Amino acid sequence: xxxxxxxxxxxxxxxxxxxxxxxxxxxxxxxxxxxxxxxxxxxxxxxxxxxxxxxxxxxxxxxxxxxxxxxxxxxxxxxxxxxxxxxxxxxxxxxxxxxxxxxxxxxxxxxxxxxxxxxxxxxxxxxxxxxxxxxxxxxxxxxxxxxxxxxxxxxxxxxxxxxxxxxxxxxxxxxxxxxxxxxxxxxxxxxxxxxxxxxxxxxxxxxxxxxxxxxxxxxxxxxxxxxxxxxxxxxxxxxxxxxxxxxxxxxxxxxxxxxxxxxxxxxxxxxx
Amino acid sequence: xxxxxxxxxxxxxxxxxxxxxxxxxxxxxxxxxxxxxxxxxxxxxxxxxxxxxxxxxxxxxxxxxxxxxxxxxxxxxxxxxxxxxxxxxxxxxxxxxxxxxxxxxxxxxxxxxxxxxxxxxxxxxxxxxxxxxxxxxxxxxxxxxxxxxxxxxxxxxxxxxxxxxxxxxxxxxxxxxxxxxxxxxxxxxxxxxxxxxxxxxxxxxxxxxxxxxxxxxxxxxxxxxxxxxxxxxxxxxxxxxxxxxxxxxxxxxxxxxxxxxxxxxxxxxxxxxxxxxxxxxxxxxxxxxxxxxxxxxxxxxxxxxxxxxxxxxxxxxxxxxxxxxxxx
Numbered sequence: 001x002x003x004x005x006x007x008x009x010x011x012x013x014x015x016x017x018x019x020x021x022x023x024x025x026x027x028x029x030x031x032x033x034x035x036x037x038x039x040x041x042x043x044x045x046x047x048x049x050x051x052x053x054x055x056x057x058x059x060x061x062x063x064x065x066x067x068x069x070x071x072x073x074x075x076x077x078x079x080x081x082x083x084x085x086x087x088x089x090x091x092x093x094x095x096x097x098x099x100x101x102x103x104x105x106x107x108x109x110x111x112x113x114x115x116x117x118x119x120x121x122x123x124x125x126x127x128x129x130x131x132x133x134x135x136x137x138x139x140x141x142x143x144x145x146x147x148x149x150x151x152x153x154x155x156x157x158x159x160x161x162x163x164x165x166x167x168x169x170x171x172x173x174x175x176x177x178x179x180x181x182x183x184x185x186x187x188x189x190x191x192x193x194x195x196x197x198x199x200x201x202x203x204x205x206x207x208x209x210x211x212x213x214x215x216x217x218x219x220x221x222x223x224x225x226x227x228x229x230x231x232x233x234x235x236x237x238x239x240x241x242x243x244x245x246x247x248x249x250x251x252x253x254x255x256x257x258x259x260x261x262x263x264x265x266x267x268x269x270x271x272x
Numbered sequence: 273x274x275x276x277x278x279x280x281x282x283x284x285x286x287x288x289x290x291x292x293x294x295x296x297x298x299x300x301x302x303x304x305x306x307x308x309x310x311x312x313x314x315x316x317x318x319x320x321x322x323x324x325x326x327x328x329x330x331x332x333x334x335x336x337x338x339x340x341x342x343x344x345x346x347x348x349x350x351x352x353x354x355x356x357x358x359x360x361x362x363x364x365x366x367x368x369x370x371x372x373x374x375x376x377x378x379x380x381x382x383x384x385x386x387x388x389x390x391x392x393x394x395x396x397x398x399x400x401x402x403x404x405x406x407x408x409x410x411x412x413x414x415x416x417x418x419x420x421x422x423x424x425x426x427x428x429x430x431x432x433x434x435x436x437x438x439x440x441x442x443x444x445x446x447x448x449x450x451x452x453x454x455x456x457x458x459x460x461x462x463x464x465x466x467x468x469x470x471x472x473x474x475x476x477x478x479x480x481x482x483x484x485x486x487x488x489x490x491x492x493x494x495x496x497x498x499x500x501x502x503x504x505x506x507x508x509x510x511x512x513x514x515x516x517x518x519x520x521x522x523x524x525x526x527x528x529x530x531x532x533x534x535x536x537x538x539x540x541x542x543x544x545x546x547x548x549x550x551x552x553x554x555x556x557x558x559x560x561x562x563x564x565x566x567x568x569x570x571x572x573x574x575x576x577x578x579x580x581x582x583x584x585x586x587x588x589x590x591x592x593x594x595x596x597x598x599x600x
Contacts, residue, residue: 109283109286109287109290110290112283112287112290113287113290113291113294114294115528115531116287116291116531116573116576116577116580117291117294117531117569117572117573117576118530118531118532118534118535118572118573118576119531119532119535120535120536120538120539121534121535121538121553121568121569121572121573122569124538124553124554124557124565125295125298125557125565125566125568125569126298127557128556128557128560128562128565129298129299129562201415201416205416205418208418208420209418209419209420209539212420213420213538213539213542213554214558215554215557215558225420228420228421228424231424232424232427232543235424235427235428235431235432236432239428242421242424242425242428245421246418246421246424246425249418249421250413250416250417250418250421253415253416253417253418254412254413254415254416256416257412257415257416258412261412
């Protein structure tokens with residue numbers, strides 16, 4: 001699959017972009033040793049220059065360093081939230097698809113119920129009862145975004161469970177858990193990856209929107225969303241404060257979307 | 273059709289009950305009691321007043337009693353009193369804002385359909401060409417665009433740089449009363465352009481992409497080949513045969529995209545200072561006004577549920593295969 005991805009042009013470039021982003025989030029502080037927190041009163045709102053490639057903010061902090069730090073936050077959110085939603089979605093979907101009957105009916109109804117809540121409203125309501133911390137945000141995004149994966153896994157398992165290889169495994173006395181984990185789920189890995197890639201983009205969008213609304217990651221910790229709060233305040237004098245963090249979000253989510261498109265092309269060669 | 277309706281209605285009521293129960297669970301299973309954020313740090317609230325509040329919200333009653341009380345409250349639209357200084361009934365606060373949010377979202381939905389369907393069809397008919405690729409790039413951008421950043425860019429361009437459009441509110445605050453009817457309409461329209469752009473951008477991209485893919489699929493099917501072989505004019509093949517079949521599932525997709533659309537209200541209403549339900553939700557979360565938060569959550573979910581129900585009915589009306597069985 002990796003091979004196919006490399007020969008897929010847009011897929012390759014988005015994958016490359018994401019790898020670079022990941023590495024610079026990880027090693028950024030060593031490659032670009034400027035503090036994202038240090039305040040310099042004499043360097044307030046400097047436009048991009050050689051010394052500060054992306055300019056400085058209202059407190060004279062370096063924007064590039066803050067964007068690199070924000071990449072950590074965004075990647076962390078996307079991994080943890082999607083990880084959680086995969087665990088929930090895959091297990092509920094597998095149970096519903098494999099056992100069918102009443103269990104399936106109940107799980108499907110629960111999925112329908114959760115789909116009725118506009119995600120942002122649900123997340124806002126939960127956050128209001130908890131503290132708006134990074135951990136809580138990741139958990140809440142994960143808890144409210146598992147429904148798509150659950151439906152997908154359920155459909156996949158439903159279509160496979162009557163096939164011969166499953167019946168023969170059952171004849172050999174394999175337990176249900178073994179059949180699900182070893183025989184059925186591996187067939188669903190590809191579509192799960194597609195939806196995970198989309199889900200990561202979605203998680204980044206939600207986290208940044210929450211942070212922008214002041215209900216997400218709290219200053220002074222920089223996140224791409226809360227950096228844009230300052231961008232809004234200085235719209236008339238400092239374009240770089242609005243442009244760069246937003247561009248970071250757009251490019252990252254775009255890369256994830258293109259990656260999921262590429263994966264879909266690879267899995268389903270008929271699709272144009 | 274009648275049996276189908278009854279069945280759908282039953283499922284909707286069941287889902288409604290689930291939505292209400294999940295919402296109830298949210299407050300009452302959360303750590304700490306719902307009053308603590310309001311009273312803990314407020315020295316003006318004496319223990320006696322706290323007692324009175326607990327009585328008023330029925331927090332001294334056992335869980336099942338509170339649950340029934342809450343269900344009854346929702347049905348009679350009695351969501352209690354806001355925690356904010358004005359202490360108005362929650363329903364009154366929502367009632368005056370609901371029309372604004374519904375108006376903007378309905379307008380957005382109409383605009384999305386008017387633009388995305390022709391764009392999607394155009395892209396499908398020209399599948400594989402440069403024009404199709406350009407449209408695809410646009411739709412993928414729309415998918416990935418953070419709407420609040422898009423709003424900032426619009427404000428920077430049209431509000432600040434060009435000074436063409438007002439950046440906040442629903443209408444001008446100065447001189448609005450003296451305007452004639454048409455001037456008022458024009459004033460509203462000017463204020464709504466940017467919020468509507470933000471509200472529709474993602475939706476247009478998503479639906480156009482959906483229409484394109486669905487149309488491409490239909491155009492490859494046998495009955496289209498047959499229609500062409502019969503010598504029907506291409507226009508008829510496209511609009512009478514292909515489009516109808518490609519658009520059918522769109523009804524369901526629209527129902528499913530409602531939560532996203534309504535959810536977007538929080539973002540563009542907060543940014544553009546539009547006094548709708550989304551802005552109310554945002555303010556309530558910032559000030560931890562729990563009765564308002566909960567009532568908002570319930571109301572938008574019920575709106576979504578209703579939208580889905582209508583989409584289901586619409587689908588059944590449009591496609592007889594659905595209502596005579598096949599699908600559970």
